[in-house]
Amino acid sequence: MAIPKKVINFLEKGKVKYEAIGHRTVYTAFDKAKTLKRGPLAGGWRVGRSPEKMVGKTLILKTDGKLAMVLIPANKNLDKEKIKKLLKAKKVELVSERLIKNKFKGVKVGAIPPFGNLWGLRTFIDNSLMREKEIILNGGDYSFSIKLKSKEIKKLVPDSIFGNFGKKK
Numbered sequence: 001m002a003i004p005k006k007v008i009n010f011l012e013k014g015k016v017k018y019e020a021i022g023h024r025t026v027y028t029a030f031d032k033a034k035t036l037k038r039g040p041l042a043g044g045w046r047v048g049r050s051p052e053k054m055v056g057k058t059l060i061l062k063t064d065g066k067l068a069m070v071l072i073p074a075n076k077n078l079d080k081e082k083i084k085k086l087l088k089a090k091k092v093e094l095v096s097e098r099l100i101k102n103k104f105k106g107v108k109v110g111a112i113p114p115f116g117n118l119w120g121l122r123t124f125i126d127n128s129l130m131r132e133k134e135i136i137l138n139g140g141d142y143s144f145s146i147k148l149k150s151k152e153i154k155k156l157v158p159d160s161i162f163g164n165f166g167k168k169k
Contacts, residue, residue: 003139003146004106007113016152025142027110029057029074032145036136051075055136056129058114060100060121063089067103069116071137071153072126076166083124083165107140114138115157123160125153130162 003020011018026032033055052075059070059078064087072078084092100109104119114137116123129135130150137153139146154160 003141003144006106006118007115007140007146010113010115010118011146011156014152014156016148016155018146018148018152020139021136021145021147022143023145027142029055029138032136033074036145053128054132054134056114056138058112058138060095060103060112061092062095063087063092066122067095068122068124069112069114069119070124070126070165071114071129072166073129075169076126076128077169079165079167082163086124086161086163107138108142111138111140111142113140113146114153117157117159123157124165125157125160125162126166127162127164128166129153 021036023032024035026035030052033052053073055074056071057074059072061068061070061083063083070078070083080092083089097109100112104112107113114123132150134147135150137146137148
């Protein structure tokens, strides 16, 4: 499988420049960062090591019964207390794989692109990713990712909420 058609159509409709990157099959953002490395070719990526701060990981949360999406860099863990405080929520928890399989058809669990509006979810994006010129995001498959300029995510997910949602590992 490559990047699902639903995701490609979303990117094309958003009129953003992006690059689909094929890579070794990985199941975590941290492993993806270790797999990818910037190469000497213009905008190219080579097998090696890529800074974890440029690779985003998408997390799906349930906040007081409502689903939400959070994008943080691979070098951070989610700070649930910050989300809880921001939303004035009583409870914030990661959702089960079964719920993800049922809600996010056509993309692999653990490889969900961080475009909450594609699934009718609020999207929270960590500010540290926005400080990077380029970021690498889940592409819906374990062997393909999406590279784009960080400012492009604002075009794709205009209602995003930006803040500091990650904490050091």
